[in-house]
Ligand code: FES
């Protein structure tokens with residue numbers, strides 16, 4: 001089976017029913033994507049499939065063969081961190097940090113669909129991403145900051 | 157401690173002299189290795205600081221990082237005295253040897269929100285002593301007096317001659333001249349601080365946005381096997397026998413074996429281990445807890461609360477005053493009931509162990525590595541120094557990873573015994589919720605009266621719940637006349653045991669009793685803010701019940717009760733103003749307040765709620781005022797306050813581990829809900845300026861939020877909740 005992760009095509013040997021999460025973590029050693037619940041309840045395992053946020057813990061790898069998958073490892077490019085990641089650093093969002101890969105993937109998927117979300121839209125879009133450390137106020141702030149920076153970058 | 161007195165200024169003296177046997181004893185520097193020595197290519201300047209010839213400065217951190225900000229404040233303190241950027245410091249987890257034990261706990265333990273307070277002097281002293289050695293080296297090498305030298309950006313400079321040397325370059329001189337750490341050193345006066353007291357972003361923040369931060373669950377070792385454990389359905393149950401025939405036919409599965417925790421399946425991937433675990437056929441002995449239930453605990457504890465307990469405090473004559481007040485109907489009675497709670501750290505428990513001959517190495521996210529080391533050494537029958545612990549970052553802890561039984565660590569060791577490769581055990585969320593350790597279930601029975609002016613006159617409280625410390629190695633330190641100081645933390649007006657603080661309130665007749673409920677194999681565990689998780693609710697809600705009885709505004713009541721406690725009184729005065737306490741609210745809305753002292757920091761919160769007809773409610777606004785002494789990192793403090801109150805609010809709103817016939821009924825986040833983004837209130841944090849020594853903030857904000865919300869719900873609806881969580885009483889946080 002072949003997977004396209006962060007633009008690279010990779011050969012996969014995991015059993016076909018293996019959730020994408022565990023293929024990423026155990027076979028590809030891309031451990032930035034996290035395990036939190038295994039039943040699509042926490043968002044720690046959020047990755048992008050064809051640009052949309054999905055829960056990799058409930059996505060069998062066979063279902064995504066040949067499709068474009070983006071993970072936290074692919075967010076930065078040669079120019080550096082993504083705008084969302086920079087906004088996260090600037091706002092000092094992370095505490096333990098364990099949820100933050102998933103938060104950042106959820107936020108960037110949101111911003112690609114809705115470049116200027118309201119608080120309520122952020123709340124709805126990111127309600128599936130648990131942060132046990134309670135970094136929620138800074139998550140809201142960072143999403144707004146990223147939205148502003150992205151708008152500025154586009155008009156620049 | 158005397159070495160730090162030399163610089164004299166008022167602020168300095170307050171840092172040094174602030175007394176109390178408990179926290180401030182820890183301000184005294186721990187013993188540093190007396191002699192500097194070579195370490196690889198670099199040099200250990202003392203136990204905490206290594207400098208390499210290429211000028212990399214490494215801090216050996218003896219406090220764990222699990223979101224608490226320990227690595228940030230420790231590197232800030234060291235960097236301040238060494239005149240370097242705190243982010244330029246490299247950091248390693250210090251090894252599990254006594255020189256790194258907490259001077260407060262005398263163990264290698266990160267707990268009790270004391271990291272900042274207990275490292276404030278040692279880290280600065282370590283930096284200042286290393287700097288003094290570097291200055292002496294430059295002074296002798298360049299033949300100039302030390303007072304003509306300065307330090308900046310990792311260099312010693314001499315303005316007169318324009319000479320400069322990096323710290324790393326001076327190591328050669330230090331060794332050649334055998335320069336040793338000075339006996340005494342002058343620390344910077346707070347007025348000279350360039351780093352401390354200023355907002356600083358998280359030291360290890362970069363790896364937490366690009367996915368490279370390494371948690372225990374992320375570590376891969378060559379040849380490592382993954383283990384999934386089938387655990388007994390009932391706490392304290394055990395394996396009679398099992399049939400692994402089907403499991404062993406599955407691809408990648410290496411072995412299944414019984415260990416004390418259950419049956420472990422070892423496989424070449426975690427997914428395969430998990431899948432094979434589901435195929436095990438296990439015959440369980442359900443043990444002695446087969447019939448226990450949370451409802452029975454409540455009933456038993458209520459019955460115990462009606463009987464005299466161990467007497468913790470008896471100020472004035474509470475019983476007499478209450479009996480006298482009965483006739484004039486100035487008495488209130490209430491019983492508060494709090495369930496078991498799971499910690500539900502987002503990174504589930506996990507540990508890698510490797511056992512080779514008479515040595516053992518573990519990779520474990522832990523708050524408590526001296527205990528892990530001790531438990532493993534006892535289990536394997538090997539010397540303690542043969543157990544090496546590597547401590548990665550942790551995806552949350554909230555007390556769970558300070559396990560006294562070292563449960564998730566020693567089971568990995570057991571699973572790795574007899575294997576020639578390392579074994580990693582990862583808990584599923586279901587195991588975490590069903591088979592964990594819990595905030596113990598508690599019942600508090602209260603009876604109180606008000607005097608003719610409406611002020612509280614008498615208070616009688618009986619606390620019933622499982623002790624955390626009874627019978628443990630901490631028994632001598634934390635049990636007072638058979639009572640666990642954590643069961644009563646925040647209920648007593650006077651200091652108790654090693655806790656040098658009371659409630660901050662003065663009620664003239666105040667009696668508190670305690671019952672240690674029977675221990676049943678359901679393991680109680682510290683849960684962020686420990687005793688306050690239940691005492692805070694009982695005390696602060698019942699205080700509002702008395703305020704209501706006496707017809708006194710709850711904020712005014714607290715201001716009057718704290719008139720002799722300057723710090724809490726100041727916190728409340730600021731809170732009253734910041735939260736617009738006197739501004740009327742629309743119908744359906746309510747306001748509540750609560751204030752608490754835990755490990756010395758006074759904290760108070762006021763909340764506003766909006767309640768719908770059906771009981772759905774929102775917390776619209778939280779104003780939190782904290783006095784945690786000198787604010788080492790205001791940005792970190794603000795984050796801990798926001799996160800702490802989110803944790804406390806989730807627990808009070810919907811946290812509930814319910815046991816029926818010995819089995820935990822919850823299993824994952826769908827039936828053990830936790831706070832999510834839409835439920836998170838707007839939070840305003842006010843940190844009061846202070847030149848008192850820094851004290852805790854990681855757990856302090858967790859405690860007032862619950863009672864403040866309950867009091868606000870009463871204010872909005874006239875309905876009092878006395879059984880938790882709120883969702884079980886028709887109030888749903890949305
Ligand atoms: S691990 Fe996938 S949603 Fe929790």
Ligand code: FES
Nearest residue numbers: 096097131132133
């Ligand atoms: S930062 Fe710890 S779970 Fe979100």
